[in-house]
Structures are given as structure tokens and as C-alpha cells.
Amino acid sequence: MLNKEQIQKIDAFFNENGVQYYDVRQELIDHVSEIMEQKMNSNPSLPFEVAFDETVARFSKKELVLLNEAAGSNYDPRKEWQYFTKQRILKFLLIYLAMALPLYYLPSRPALLTGALYFVLWMVFNGRMLLAFRKRHPAPCKKLNTFSHPSWFITLLPVLYQTYIIGKYMLKINTETQVHPVTLALLPFFMLFATSAQMAQQHLKEQDYLAAKNNYPFLF
Amino acid sequence: MNKSNLYKGCLEPILLKLLKENGRMYGYEITQKVKELTAGELKITEGALYPLLHRLEAEGILEVEMENLGNRVRKYYSLTASGKKEQARSMIELESFKNTLQLIFNPKLA
CATH class of the missing domain: 1.20.120 (Four Helix Bundle (Hemerythrin (Met), subunit A))
Structure with missing residues (x-):
């Protein structure tokens, strides 16, 4: 299980890449954490930084901005x-x-x-x-x-x-x-x-x- | 032709079917289940999955439940009563879509 500082690093990544809503970020954090934990469990010598870089490489800033915008537009009056x-x-x-x-x-x-x-x-x-x-x-x-x-x-x-x-x-x-x-x-x-x-x-x-x-x- | 474009329109019925069969699921679990069921043929990206989940939640088709995992929170999705009806309807639509394609690509000769 990733520790608090590691979770904060993932949170900062999404925040810096256009996911401004905290609740949307939390869902992505869980997703990324799960992938990283699996990588680190299957290879215990894999450092967190390497697992992090490998995992977040799948996200482009454009995709994350769109994801954040899509979440914001879901309000139904x-x-x-x-x-x-x-x-x-x-x-x-x-x-x-x-x-x-x-x-x-x-x-x-x-x-x-x-x-x-x-x-x-x-x-x-x-x-x-x-x-x-x-x-x-x-x-x-x-x-x-x-x-x-x-x-x-x-x-x-x-x-x-x-x-x-x-x-x-x-x-x-x-x-x-x-x-x-x-x-x-x-x-x-x-x-x-x-x-x-x-x-x-x-x-x-x-x-x-x-x-x-x-x-x-x-x-x- | 890019196969992911063909799958794109089927993402919603796939998602609804998985939730019907599994009760409640979270985002990563859904991607893994689809990968497993299709032997890696279909990989759902986060950029396609989460906007769809959020839209279905806003439309009242899905309901959510949060679980605290210590350092992070997990969001589980499940079908609402209207979501169950929508799932049944989407299956009928998908079946009709498959039949239409069948007529074009594999016509039965008289």
C-alpha cells in the first residue's frame, strides 16, 4: 500500500496536469495507485519513482484536461x-x-x-x-x-x-x-x-x- | 481501420453488462475485467472510461459508494433501478446492431 507522501505525489501530478477537481483526482489516484502497487508487488526492487514515471506516462495533459472538463459539465439542472x-x-x-x-x-x-x-x-x-x-x-x-x-x-x-x-x-x-x-x-x-x-x-x-x-x- | 474506433460505441453496453454481472465495481477493476474477458484485445483507457462513468452517474444510471482505503478513497459504481432497465435496453439495441451488421457482412444465402 502506497504511503501518504507517495499518494500526495500522484495527487500533485494530476493537479499540475489540469485535473482541478479534488474528487475527480481521488478516483484517478486510486487507479494509478492500484497499477503501481501491482508493479511494485511483482517486482519488489522497483523504486517508487520508476513505477510512478512508468505509470503516469500513459496520461497526456490534453486527455486529463478533457477528463476534468467532462466531469464539470455533468451537472444536470x-x-x-x-x-x-x-x-x-x-x-x-x-x-x-x-x-x-x-x-x-x-x-x-x-x-x-x-x-x-x-x-x-x-x-x-x-x-x-x-x-x-x-x-x-x-x-x-x-x-x-x-x-x-x-x-x-x-x-x-x-x-x-x-x-x-x-x-x-x-x-x-x-x-x-x-x-x-x-x-x-x-x-x-x-x-x-x-x-x-x-x-x-x-x-x-x-x-x-x-x-x-x-x-x-x-x-x- | 483502428479497432478501438469500432469498440468505442460499445463501451456503454459493455460497462452496464459488467456492472449487472458483478454488482459493484471501481474504475481500475472495470479496465482489468474487460482486458481479462477479451484476452487483452480490448483495453479501455482512463480517458474513455471515467467521463462515461461520470456521465452515467449524472444521468442516474449509476450510483456510487465510497470506501476509505486508509491513504486514499475508492469509488464503487453500481446500477440504479433505472440503470438496470437501461442495461436491458442497451442489450436489445446491441443485438439489433449485431444483426444489422450480419446482414451486410455475412448474408445468409437463400
């Missing part, structure tokens, strides 16, 4: 949809109605101000949710493929929409501008869409995180 159970969909629908109905029935000026209040509260809620998740799940000290699928851009959707509302209506709030109720009712829709998408991603990430923590505990 459709898995996030598992989060949307019937109960959760119903809950989001009720929250949407509770938020949208006042915007729909209120006169323009109070509706715009209520919409702005919703937006501020949403920003605070979403920011706190993201920070709490990061606090609960500190990043591993090495990059893991299983925990490397970012996507925060969906939160831009309500921000852009609120900017549009501010630009089109709120800056002219004193000039009796009439806002179509549907225009305002769309704002909580975008907010809930972004928040639920974030929650779905966090739900999936949490599963990946716990699996990674179980498989590579010393990285956390």
Missing part, C-alpha cells in the same frame, strides 16, 4: 426540479396571491410604494438566505466537482424588473402616472420565481455537500 413538490408549489402560489392581490387592487401610487417595500424586503430575505447557506456550508479547502455549480444570476430578474418599474413609473410618481395592475403583479412573481429557484439550488447543493462531507471529511 433538471435535478433541481425535485424540490418542487405539490405542497411547495401550493405554498408559493398562496404567497404569490397574498403579495399580488394588494398590488392589483390598490391605486397606482400606494401600489408602487407597496411594490418597492416588497422589493426591499425580498432583497433582505434573499441576502440573508444566501449568507445563512454559506455559513452553514463553508467551502471545502479544495475544489470539488460535486459542489461546484454556481447560479446566482436568476436573482437578477426581480432586480432588473424593479429597476424597470422605478425608471418607468416611480420617477414620475408625482405626475399622476397610471400603472397597469398586471405590471405590478408581475413583480412578486419574479421575486418568488427567483427565490424558489435559489431554494431549489440550495436544496440540491445541500445533498451534494453532505455527500462530499461524508466522502472527504478531512476537506471540511
Whole structure:
């Protein structure tokens, strides 16, 4: 069985040759270690360095970079949809109605101000949710493929929409501008869409995180 | 013609069949089993094997189990329930592929 330093040398080889994900490297390390152990067992006088050079010669940098990229591209966002159970969909629908109905029935000026209040509260809620998740799940000290699928851009959707509302209506709030109720009712829709998408991603990430923590505990 | 190109398209059914027969296997074990079964005729490279294993894992066809070996971790693959169905389907497809080739290269004379 190869010792810790020998394993670290193999790890460094893959890291230097484009395999940046630790979990992908671990699998290759096991593969290479097994080949080397067989070589060294059948020829006990074979030094580790010779066995190492002979074994890693089979890998080209190009092949390893491609292998790493292929592992990184395997994330399937459709898995996030598992989060949307019937109960959760119903809950989001009720929250949407509770938020949208006042915007729909209120006169323009109070509706715009209520919409702005919703937006501020949403920003605070979403920011706190993201920070709490990061606090609960500190990043591993090495990059893991299983925990490397970012996507925060969906939160831009309500921000852009609120900017549009501010630009089109709120800056002219004193000039009796009439806002179509549907225009305002769309704002909580975008907010809930972004928040639920974030929650779905966090739900999936949490599963990946716990699996990674179980498989590579010393990285956390 | 390079024989490895001919084998390339069959890698997935080969892998699924091995996992069906052996339960759970790890990467190196798969390469050795294929080498042994084909008397060295077919050698699966790491560059072909691992991307395929990772894709099948992402698609839910394979599930993984990790085992700590002291200084390193070993990743075992096995078929999921949908993987078992996929394996059966891939066998039918492969059989049909073999029959089609048979028609071209070794036609039965009436």
C-alpha cells in the first residue's frame, strides 16, 4: 500500500496536469495507485519513482484536461426540479396571491410604494438566505466537482424588473402616472420565481455537500 | 481501420453488462475485467472510461459508494433501478446492431 507522501505525489501530478477537481483526482489516484502497487508487488526492487514515471506516462495533459472538463459539465439542472413538490408549489402560489392581490387592487401610487417595500424586503430575505447557506456550508479547502455549480444570476430578474418599474413609473410618481395592475403583479412573481429557484439550488447543493462531507471529511 | 474506433460505441453496453454481472465495481477493476474477458484485445483507457462513468452517474444510471482505503478513497459504481432497465435496453439495441451488421457482412444465402 502506497504511503501518504507517495499518494500526495500522484495527487500533485494530476493537479499540475489540469485535473482541478479534488474528487475527480481521488478516483484517478486510486487507479494509478492500484497499477503501481501491482508493479511494485511483482517486482519488489522497483523504486517508487520508476513505477510512478512508468505509470503516469500513459496520461497526456490534453486527455486529463478533457477528463476534468467532462466531469464539470455533468451537472444536470433538471435535478433541481425535485424540490418542487405539490405542497411547495401550493405554498408559493398562496404567497404569490397574498403579495399580488394588494398590488392589483390598490391605486397606482400606494401600489408602487407597496411594490418597492416588497422589493426591499425580498432583497433582505434573499441576502440573508444566501449568507445563512454559506455559513452553514463553508467551502471545502479544495475544489470539488460535486459542489461546484454556481447560479446566482436568476436573482437578477426581480432586480432588473424593479429597476424597470422605478425608471418607468416611480420617477414620475408625482405626475399622476397610471400603472397597469398586471405590471405590478408581475413583480412578486419574479421575486418568488427567483427565490424558489435559489431554494431549489440550495436544496440540491445541500445533498451534494453532505455527500462530499461524508466522502472527504478531512476537506471540511 | 483502428479497432478501438469500432469498440468505442460499445463501451456503454459493455460497462452496464459488467456492472449487472458483478454488482459493484471501481474504475481500475472495470479496465482489468474487460482486458481479462477479451484476452487483452480490448483495453479501455482512463480517458474513455471515467467521463462515461461520470456521465452515467449524472444521468442516474449509476450510483456510487465510497470506501476509505486508509491513504486514499475508492469509488464503487453500481446500477440504479433505472440503470438496470437501461442495461436491458442497451442489450436489445446491441443485438439489433449485431444483426444489422450480419446482414451486410455475412448474408445468409437463400
